[in-house]
Amino acid sequence: xxxxxxxxxxxxxxAGGMGAAMARLFAKEGANVMATDIQEEKLSTWVNAAQQxxxxxxxxxxxxxxQEDWQQVVDQTLALYGRIxxxxxxxxxxxxxxxxESTPVELWHKVMSINLTGPFLGMQMCIPHIRTxxxxxxVNISSIAGIVGGNGPAYSASKGGLRLLSKDLAVSLxxxxxxxxxxxxxxxxxxxxxxxxxxxxxREAMKTLCPLGRIGTVDxxxxxxxxxxxxxxxxxxxxxxxxxxxxxxx
Ligand SMILES: NC(=O)c1ccc[n+]([C@@H]2O[C@H](COP(=O)([O-])OP(=O)(O)OC[C@H]3O[C@@H](n4cnc5c(N)ncnc54)[C@H](O)[C@@H]3O)[C@@H](O)[C@H]2O)c1
Numbered sequence: 001x002x003x004x005x006x007x008x009x010x011x012x013x014x015a016g017g018m019g020a021a022m023a024r025l026f027a028k029e030g031a032n033v034m035a036t037d038i039q040e041e042k043l044s045t046w047v048n049a050a051q052q053x054x055x056x057x058x059x060x061x062x063x064x065x066x067q068e069d070w071q072q073v074v075d076q077t078l079a080l081y082g083r084i085x086x087x088x089x090x091x092x093x094x095x096x097x098x099x100x101e102s103t104p105v106e107l108w109h110k111v112m113s114i115n116l117t118g119p120f121l122g123m124q125m126c127i128p129h130i131r132t133x134x135x136x137x138x139v140n141i142s143s144i145a146g147i148v149g150g151n152g153p154a155y156s157a158s159k160g161g162l163r164l165l166s167k168d169l170a171v172s173l174x175x176x177x178x179x180x181x182x183x184x185x186x187x188x189x190x191x192x193x194x195x196x197x198x199x200x201x202x203r204e205a206m207k208t209l210c211p212l213g214r215i216g217t218v219d220x221x222x223x224x225x226x227x228x229x230x231x232x233x234x235x236x237x238x239x240x241x242x243x244x245x246x247x248x249x250x
Contacts, residue, residue: 001030002030003232004026004030005029006030007085007230008034008082008085009023009026009086009088009229010036010073012036012062013091014035014090016039016042016190017191019090019091021221022226023057025226026226028055031056031229032080032081033055034060036060036062036064037091040059040061058081064091064114064118065114065117074129083132083133084126084136085130086137086138087136087138088139088141091118092158093111093115094192095110095152096152097152098152098154099153103152108153108154111154111155112154119140119165126138127173130176130178134177135178136177136178138178138181139182140163140183141185142159142182144185144186146160146184147163162182163184166180166240167182170238179236179237183241184240184241185216186243187215187244187245202215210244212245212246216243220243221243224243
């Protein structure tokens with residue numbers, strides 16, 4: 001129940017899917033949470049309901065590509081809770097299956113901007129405050145697409161970039177007791193993947209391709225993030241936690 005007592009966590013992309021699951025779980029484990037997303041109405045609906053049940057969760061409309069929005073998120077989190085210990089860079093988009101020749105450069109830039117520049121800006125803005133708090137944990141939600149190919153050039157490059165960005169900051173921030181790790185989910189049922197993997201064909205493909213024979217749940221990712229966010233993982237930095245039912249173990 002209290003694995004994150006006295007911690008303050010920012011979770012991006014928290015209107016639904018994995019972000020909402022992480023924000024809920026972190027609050028249940030004692031954290032004060034700032035949940036953010038570009039979809040304000042969807043975000044506020046579940047956060048208001050959670051607040052009525054006593055959860056310590058605030059929310060803000062936030063475009064992760066905007067420095068001004070990040071400044072607001074940092075300022076509001078400090079005003080509300082007084083510190084920042086944990087940053088979960090979860091917001092992301094999947095542009096669908098494309099190949100290099102059919103990927104317009106505008107789409108390439110959009111995917112990079114949300115999936116890679118967004119987490120970079122978040123870390124840049126939050127690091128000074130996590131340092132002031134005496135150290136903490138940053139978790140970047142990458143993908144198995146950041147480790148193996150086959151998911152389209154822009155998505156793969158953005159998630160592979162996020163994987164190595166995490167390792168670079170893990171090295172440079174270790175002296176400040178700021179740990180940086182990445183999580184690499186496989187196929188997880190969320191609004192992003194509903195149409196792809198929730199179909200009959202998608203479920204059948206997962207049965208065949210995935211050693212555990214099924215699609216993952218958002219809570220199975222949230223528990224991985226909880227471990228990396230908590231003081232249970234104080235010797236873990238620069239690591240990549242693959243949560244994929246064994247999909248890329250073959
Ligand atoms: N679902 C999967 O199978 C899977 C697998 C591997 C990795 N991922 C990654 O997990 C993360 C969470 O995705 P999800 O599956 O929960 O999907 P999701 O679509 O439910 O969540 C992504 C959230 O990011 C938000 N977002 C998009 N652009 C934004 C922006 N510019 N600023 C702020 N928020 C923005 C969306 O509004 C959405 O709520 C993503 O980074 C995704 O790439 C998902």
